Amino acid sequence: MIIKDSHIPIYFQLEMEIKELIKDLQPGDPISSEREFSEKYDISRMTVRQAINNLVNEGILVRKRGKGTFVAEPKVEQPLSGLTSFSEDMRSRGLTPKTKILDFQVIPSNRSVAGKLMIQEGEFVYEVRRLRLADDIPMALETSYLPLSLMKDLTKEIVNASLYDYIENDLKQQISHATQTLESSLSQKQESMLLQLKDGAPVLLIERYSYLGSGIPFEYVKSIYRGDRYKFVIDMKRANQ
Numbered sequence: 001m002i003i004k005d006s007h008i009p010i011y012f013q014l015e016m017e018i019k020e021l022i023k024d025l026q027p028g029d030p031i032s033s034e035r036e037f038s039e040k041y042d043i044s045r046m047t048v049r050q051a052i053n054n055l056v057n058e059g060i061l062v063r064k065r066g067k068g069t070f071v072a073e074p075k076v077e078q079p080l081s082g083l084t085s086f087s088e089d090m091r092s093r094g095l096t097p098k099t100k101i102l103d104f105q106v107i108p109s110n111r112s113v114a115g116k117l118m119i120q121e122g123e124f125v126y127e128v129r130r131l132r133l134a135d136d137i138p139m140a141l142e143t144s145y146l147p148l149s150l151m152k153d154l155t156k157e158i159v160n161a162s163l164y165d166y167i168e169n170d171l172k173q174q175i176s177h178a179t180q181t182l183e184s185s186l187s188q189k190q191e192s193m194l195l196q197l198k199d200g201a202p203v204l205l206i207e208r209y210s211y212l213g214s215g216i217p218f219e220y221v222k223s224i225y226r227g228d229r230y231k232f233v234i235d236m237k238r239a240n241q
């Protein structure tokens with residue numbers, strides 16, 4: 001129901017109304033058109049458009065050109081407590097992980113990468129750019145720097161499958177901990193193309209430094225995750241508990 005003389009903006013009331021309506025729908029189901037909403041609630045189409053835009057930006061609805069507006073797939077929820085790999089994350093949700101390698105080369109580290117991996121500037125590192133997909137939907141774009149000295153026989157085939165699996169099961173090394181930062185950002189041209197987003201769509205920029213049991217950093221990764229497909233979940237404990 002929409003109350004016109006309420007202090008709550010009408011577009012916001014409509015957002016709430018649509019969120020309720022789509023509880024009974026499935027991902028991919030169409031919602032009513034702007035005109036239908038505008039007639040049903042006797043409100044302007046501009047107000048309807050504003051509400052729908054907000055829900056599209058939140059990743060709750062998707063617009064398909066020439067087809068209409070549909071209920072979006074639910075976001076992938078990723079807990080930030082465990083140190084997991086992309087492959088593990090996707091499998092644990094019943095999705096099939098896939099990788100497209102965009103770049104795989106050995107380069108001398110520059111000062112910034114060397115500092116992050118605690119190696120000498122100029123020491124060789126693999127630079128691996130991967131597009132990560134789940135059930136064929138692009139989810140993230142990752143650029144990893146990995147010291148050559150720690151994994152001399154790394155190949156494209158290995159990073160096409162799972163890096164963490166290789167480290168633990170082939171190199172028999174223990175992956176111990178990581179530090180990760182998350183920031184919001186807007187997708188740039190090439191990222192948008194690869195992630196199938198509009199230019200300037202919201203994305204999450206994630207940097208991860210991961211360490212072996214011996215305390216040696218084995219990767220520095222910069223990733224861009226689709227803001228409309230991801231939701232990070234953090235469990236918190238009050239200090240005195």
Ligand code: 16G
Nearest residue numbers: 085086087162163164165206208221
């Ligand atoms: C995740 C990690 C990335 C790691 C990758 C290994 C984040 C932000 N990044 O994508 O650092 O290299 O998993 O996945 O979570 P893999 O074992 O499937 O190659």
